[in-house]
Amino acid sequence: MKDQNVRPGTTRRNFLKTSLLAGGAAAATGSVSTAAQAAGDPAILEVQPWAQALGDGVDARPYGYPSPFEEHVRRRNVDWLTADPVSSVNFTPLHELDGIITPNGLCFERHHAGIAEVDPTQYRLMINGLVEKPLIFTVEDLKRFPRENHLYFLECAANSGMEWRGAQLNGCQFTHGMVHNVMYTGVKLRHLLERAGVKTNGKWLLAEGADASAMTRSIPMHKALDDCLVAFKMNGEALRPEQGYPVRLVVPGWEGNMWVKWLRRLEVGDQPWHHREETSKYTDLLADGRARRFTWVMDAKSIITNPSPQAPITHGRGHTVISGLAWSGRGTIPRVDVTLDGGKNWYPARVDGPSLPMSLHRFYFDFDWNGQPLLLQSRAHDSTGYIQPTKDELRKVRGENSIYHNNGIQTWHVNDKGVAENVEVS
Amino acid sequence: MLRFPDLLLVFAAVVSLGQAASAQPFDLGREATPEEIAAWDIDVRPDGLGLPEGAGSVTAGEEVFIEKCAVCHGDFGEGVDRWPVLAGGQDSLASERPVKTIGSYWPYLSTVWDYVHRAMPFGDAQSLSADEVYAITAYLLYMNDVVDDEDFVLSKGNFAETRLPNEDGFFMDDRQESPVFTRTEVCMTDCKETVEITMRARVLDVTPDEAAGEPADETRDQGAAAPESTALAAVPEPAAALDPGLVAEGEKLFRKCKACHQVGEGAKNRVGPVLTGIIGQPAGAVDGFKYSKPMAQAGEGGLIWDHESLGAFLADPKGYMPKTKMSFAGLRKQEEIDAILAYLESTTE
Numbered sequence: 091m092k093d094q095n096v097r098p099g100t101t102r103r104n105f106l107k108t109s110l111l112a113g114g115a116a117a118a119t120g121s122v123s124t125a126a127q128a129a130g131d132p133a134i135l136e137v138q139p140w141a142q143a144l145g146d147g148v149d150a151r152p153y154g155y156p157s158p159f160e161e162h163v164r165r166r167n168v169d170w171l172t173a174d175p176v177s178s179v180n181f182t183p184l185h186e187l188d189g190i191i192t193p194n195g196l197c198f199e200r201h202h203a204g205i206a207e208v209d210p211t212q213y214r215l216m217i218n219g220l221v222e223k224p225l226i227f228t229v230e231d232l233k234r235f236p237r238e239n240h241l242y243f244l245e246c247a248a249n250s251g252m253e254w255r256g257a258q259l260n261g262c263q264f265t266h267g268m269v270h271n272v273m274y275t276g277v278k279l280r281h282l283l284e285r286a287g288v289k290t291n292g293k294w295l296l297a298e299g300a301d302a303s304a305m306t307r308s309i310p311m312h313k314a315l316d317d318c319l320v321a322f323k324m325n326g327e328a329l330r331p332e333q334g335y336p337v338r339l340v341v342p343g344w345e346g347n348m349w350v351k352w353l354r355r356l357e358v359g360d361q362p363w364h365h366r367e368e369t370s371k372y373t374d375l376l377a378d379g380r381a382r383r384f385t386w387v388m389d390a391k392s393i394i395t396n397p398s399p400q401a402p403i404t405h406g407r408g409h410t411v412i413s414g415l416a417w418s419g420r421g422t423i424p425r426v427d428v429t430l431d432g433g434k435n436w437y438p439a440r441v442d443g444p445s446l447p448m449s450l451h452r453f454y455f456d457f458d459w460n461g462q463p464l465l466l467q468s469r470a471h472d473s474t475g476y477i478q479p480t481k482d483e484l485r486k487v488r489g490e491n492s493i494y495h496n497n498g499i500q501t502w503h504v505n506d507k508g509v510a511e512n513v514e515v516s
Numbered sequence: 517m518l519r520f521p522d523l524l525l526v527f528a529a530v531v532s533l534g535q536a537a538s539a540q541p542f543d544l545g546r547e548a549t550p551e552e553i554a555a556w557d558i559d560v561r562p563d564g565l566g567l568p569e570g571a572g573s574v575t576a577g578e579e580v581f582i583e584k585c586a587v588c589h590g591d592f593g594e595g596v597d598r599w600p601v602l603a604g605g606q607d608s609l610a611s612e613r614p615v616k617t618i619g620s621y622w623p624y625l626s627t628v629w630d631y632v633h634r635a636m637p638f639g640d641a642q643s644l645s646a647d648e649v650y651a652i653t654a655y656l657l658y659m660n661d662v663v664d665d666e667d668f669v670l671s672k673g674n675f676a677e678t679r680l681p682n683e684d685g686f687f688m689d690d691r692q693e694s695p696v697f698t699r700t701e702v703c704m705t706d707c708k709e710t711v712e713i714t715m716r717a718r719v720l721d722v723t724p725d726e727a728a729g730e731p732a733d734e735t736r737d738q739g740a741a742a743p744e745s746t747a748l749a750a751v752p753e754p755a756a757a758l759d760p761g762l763v764a765e766g767e768k769l770f771r772k773c774k775a776c777h778q779v780g781e782g783a784k785n786r787v788g789p790v791l792t793g794i795i796g797q798p799a800g801a802v803d804g805f806k807y808s809k810p811m812a813q814a815g816e817g818g819l820i821w822d823h824e825s826l827g828a829f830l831a832d833p834k835g836y837m838p839k840t841k842m843s844f845a846g847l848r849k850q851e852e853i854d855a856i857l858a859y860l861e862s863t864t865e
Contacts, residue, residue, distance in 0.1 A: 168724055173588070173598035174787055174841065175806060177638070203635065216548055216556055224548035231545045256715045260723040285541040296559055302641040304634040306559060355556050363561050364624050366631040370616065373686060379610030381621075385689045399717070427702070432711035436704045465711060469702070479696045487694045491614050495691075503713060512717035516710070 160186075165196060168264055171252070176204045177303070179246070181267030184393065184415065185401040190241070190271055190443055190450045194325050197270035199332045200246055202303035206352045210336040215282075215320070219296075219357035222287030229336050232320060235277035240319065240342070241449040243417045245269040245388050247345035247372055250496040253481070257501075257512045261400040265500060265512060266393040269417070271450035274340050276321030279314050282356070292358040296365075297339050300354035307348045308362035309341065313386075317342050320353065343419030343448040344386040345494070347372055377489025388419035390478050391497040392426055392453070392470035403508030407461035414439070414468050416451045421473035423451040430457070432465030432501060432515040433480075439468065447473070464504040465515055481514065558642075560630040564676040567629065571671035572651025574658040580648050581655050584637045587775050587844050588787075593617070593659045596843040603659040609685070619660025623683045625675065629653050637775045639786040758858050766859025769852055773844075779863045788842060792863045794821050808841045826860075827853045 129135060156163065165180040172178040182198040199205075210229050218224040246268035252258050259265050283295075288311065295314045299305035309318070319340035322329060329335040334351025341348045347367055362368070362384075374382040394414040397403045403410060416423040422445045427436040439453040453468070470478040481498030488495075503513040560566040582591060589595055593602030605615025614620075618628055633649045635641050644652070654670035657663045662680065670678065691697065717723065770779070776787035783790040789802035800807040800815030807815075814837065819825060829836045830853050832846045847853050 166724060168722075170598075170722065173843075176787060203638070203641065216552065218548060218553045218557055224553055225545040226548045226552065227545040234544050235542055257717040258720055258722060260717040264723060281542060282545075285544060287541070298556075298559070302635065302639070304558075304641065306630075306634070357557065357559065359561070361561065361563075363559055363630075364627055365559070366627050366635075369624065369627050369686075370618075370622050370631075375609060375614060375616070375621075377610065379614075379685065381609075381686050382689050382691070383686045385691065387689075389691070399723075427704070432708075434706065434708050434711060436702070436707070465713075471702075475700055476697060477699055477702055479699075483696055487696055490612075503716075513713045514715040516708075516712040516714050 162186075163196070165198060166263060166267075168252075168259070177202050179248075179268060181263045182270050183263045183400075184267055184269075184395045185262050185398050187395070188413065188452070190415075190452050191325065192270035192272055192450075194272065194327065194330050194333070197244075197272065197324075197330070197333060198246070198268050200268070200346065201301070201332070202305055203301050205332045206299075206301035207331055208300055208336060208352050213300075213336050213354075215337060215353060216355045217282060217286040217358070218355070219359050220289040220292035221283075221358050222289065225282075225286045227282070229322065232277055232282075232322065232337065235281045237275055237277055238319065239273055239275050240340070241271065241273045241444070241446050242340060242342045243269055243271045243388075243448060243450045244340075244346045244349055245391075245417070245419075247347060247385070247388070247494040250391075250498070250500075251493045253498075253500075253512075254485070254490045254492055254496055257514045260512050262393050262395050262398040262500070263400060266391075266395075266415075268346070269415075269450070271417075272324040273326065274319055274321040275323035275326070276319035276340060279318040279320055279339070279356075280316075282320060283314060283358070286358075288358055291360045294359045294362050296355075296357040296359060296363050297348070297350040297353060298355040298357070299334075299350045300352040305347075305350050305367065306363065306365045307350060307367055308359075308365065309348060310362075311358075313341065313344070341386075343388060345372065345388060348386065372494060374488065374492045374494050377491065385495055388417075389495060389497040390416070390418035390420065390423065390470045390472035390476050392416035392423075392468040392478055393500050394428070394466050394468050394502060397466070397504055397508065397510045398502055399510045399512055402510050403459065403504060406508070407459050410457055410459040412439075412455040412457070412466065414453050416441075416453055416468070416470040417449065418470065418472035418474075418476070419448060420476065421447045422449075423453075423470050423472055425471040426451070426453040427469040427471075428453075428455040429467045429469075430464050433467055436469065461506055463506055464502075465513075466502045466504060466510075467499050469499055558630075558634055560626045560633070562624040562626045564626065564672070567626075567672045567675055568646045569672055570646035570650050571669050571673075572647045572649070572654050573669045574651075574654045574663065574666050576647075577651035577653070577655025577658070580644075580652055583771055584640075584644075584775055585652065587772065588638060593656065596845075599843065602656060606661075606681070609682075617660065618656055619662060619681065621682050621685070622680055623686055625653065625657070625678050625680055628656055629675075639776060640774060758862050762855050762858040763862045766855035766857070766862075769847075769855050770859055773856070776842075776844075779860070791860055794863075795823070795826065795857065795861045797821055799825075808837075808839050810837055810839050811841070823857050827857060830856060 163183050163186040165182065167175060167178060167180045179200040180198055182192060182196055213229050215227040215232065249268035250265055253265055293311050295309045295311055297307055297309060320337060321340045322337050324333060329338055334353065337353050339350045339353050368383065374385050392414060394412055396413045412428060416426045423441060426439040426441060428439045429436045437455065439455040441451050441453045443452050445451055478497060478499055484496065484498045501513050501515050502510045504510045588599035589602050595601035601615055601617055603617050603619055605617040605620035608615045608620060622628065629649055632652055633644060650670045654668055657670065657678065658666065658668065662678065777791045778784055778786060779790065779792045783792055785802065785805045789805035798815040799819040799821055800811040830847050833840050833842045833844055847856065
């Protein structure tokens with residue numbers, strides 16, 4: 091939020107200070123003092139400033155932003171993960187969100203050479219290689235193909251990668267925040283490839299970005315012709331610069347690194363390119379020193395977002411809502427199980443809202459908390475019948491050096507005060 | 517009555533147009549010219565497809581590497597701070613702490629050539645000539661003991677003959693054959709007798725402080741406000757005539773710094789901040805650059821970059837400013853420091 095957008099005397103900091111003095115403190119702890127209760131709630135008995143003075147007019151916020159009370163809701167970086175913040179990653183605050191849509195400004199970012207600020211009038215998409223006719227498209231050209239809208243999750247293959255050796259980061263934002271879910275508007279990649287005319291030996295596609303890392307990934311032609319999109323909108327508005335403005339590739343259900351941002355070129359070839367991001371990175375090293383390559387699909391996964399270490403239970407015992415997300419790169423999530431005791435007993439959770447393939451699903455589990463410590467876990471089942479494994483089951487077959495594709499079951503320990511911690515259990 | 521059939525006719529025409537359009541590829545976009553394809557089609561494959569003509573030796577590669585790569589990767593590819601380690605790590609892949617380098621892990625040499633050419637140096641991508649990339653690649657082979665002759669020359673001609681040790685260390689995704697995938701039943705009640713906590717994140721304490729966001733912002737706000745006033749207060753000394761020879765020498769030496777810093781018109785913060793007119797400015801105050809805490813605090817504490825302070829910093833960055841983000845090892849010779857300072861002084865906003 092820019093301070094110039096705030097009226098004099100109501101800068102964010104003053105605002106928060108004032109609101110804390112004027113009863114915000116009571117709201118923050120969620121309880122009202124006994125003296126106040128005797129007379130009634132000051133939030134009702136006293137005239138609040140917003141009920142008296144006029145607020146901003148319609149010209150004050152031509153592109154709206156969240157309430158100043160939501161200032162703490164933001165993407166966060168883990169400094170020690172990478173050498174610098176340019177080739178780095180930040181994390182979606184999953185614990186602050188509900189439903190299945192991720193707001194554009196909170197979608198986690200992963201760049202390899204910073205955010206490219208591409209001028210859309212200078213944007214070109216090239217198709218070359220094993221095609222009948224190499225082509226150039228402008229953004230305008232792309233928008234003249236038949237458009238489609240799809241809700242898809244994008245998950246970094248390294249999401250939860252810091253947890254392979256054990257519980258490390260205390261918060262679902264950091265353990266699971268390299269995922270977001272938005273509605274893409276774009277055109278089928280198939281239409282562009284058909285226009286160029288893929289030759290019969292064209293079995294692979296190289297997607298390349300326009301940023302200073304010139305990101306490249308090899309994609310098998312069957313996927314390119316199936317459901318990949320060349321997208322220019324997210325949640326109805328233009329892609330954000332940090333998500334590839336003006337055009338990115340959408341590779342539903344597959345690891346986020348393949349969804350090349352600032353897409354500038356598609357080359358058709360007869361074999362994969364084995365570039366840096368599919369050899370040195372994004373290959374899964376096993377305990378015996380050998381590595382899996384081309385591990386594209388994201389396995390089914392789930393996470394309880396509330397309560398979690400950054401979002402403790404503050405209301406004490408009684409009616410409590412457990413909420414979380416589940417997703418699979420292979421289809422929908424018909425079922426999620428939740429346990430309160432570290433896996434002794436499981437209960438079916440309630441999956442709510444749209445259930446779409448390769449999209450986040452929201453689940454809830456409503457229960458009466460007796461104030462005893464909890465060991466919370468969730469377990470996703472996807473539409474292929476696959477069941478989310480425990481972390482130990484994964485380690486048994488993959489070792490601890492895999493970095494990528496950790497979809498093991500997460501445990502939160504909630505103590506009798508409602509404080510949650512990232513733990514592992516036997 | 518006559519209008520109705522007209523409408524039907526129009527409707528039918530629209531539909532048939534639509535069908536015609538989807539029956540065959542859409543006539544959109546234009547043909548790419550050979551020059552356009554040549555400009556963008558820079559990818560290289562393991563079989564050598566895409567390699568341009570050119571050659572470079574180990575010794576030539578060492579020179580370029582020291583100048584353009586060592587600031588992050590270290591003189592011997594050992595990696596400075598958390599920047600990637602490029603050499604060593606052989607026989608470490610099955611250990612508890614594998615070191616994945618070109619020599620220990622990467623399957624194909626073409627990946628090195630392609631990546632260095634398309635994305636390096638970090639912040640100055642696609643600036644290396646084909647010969648320079650061959651030379652750097654040759655030096656990387658030497659550092660990884662894949663070649664042991666300093667006179668080795670890598671070229672388009674002998675490229676495909678050179679194989680990396682771990683080429684056979686990879687196999688296709690077979691996750692679905694694992695027992696983890698074949699399970700179809702799950703236990704719902706009385707699944708375990710006991711459950712013990714075996715590990716806690718809090719013991720490690722590596723999570724960014726949740727509350728840190730707010731104070732950090734305060735510091736940044738102050739940091740952004742302070743330089744303006746300090747800069748106004750600092751009366752620039754009348755520019756002493758700079759020795760043009762020294763400035764030219766400094767400009768040459770500054771190539772080392774260019775991997776991370778830009779100067780002059782249109783300069784932007786990269787790995788390091790813009791350095792235009794840095795002399796006379798408070799430390800940690802370039803707009804929009806996120807400094808290490810000590811650097812930002814030093815600026816707020818009144819540190820101004822002059823010949824003495826910047827000279828001392830350049831001689832031993834980490835010694836002068838512990839925890840600085842600058843991973844540069846430092847300039848050993850006073851003449852080099854003087855030249856760099858003269859060059860930086862010659863740049864003005």
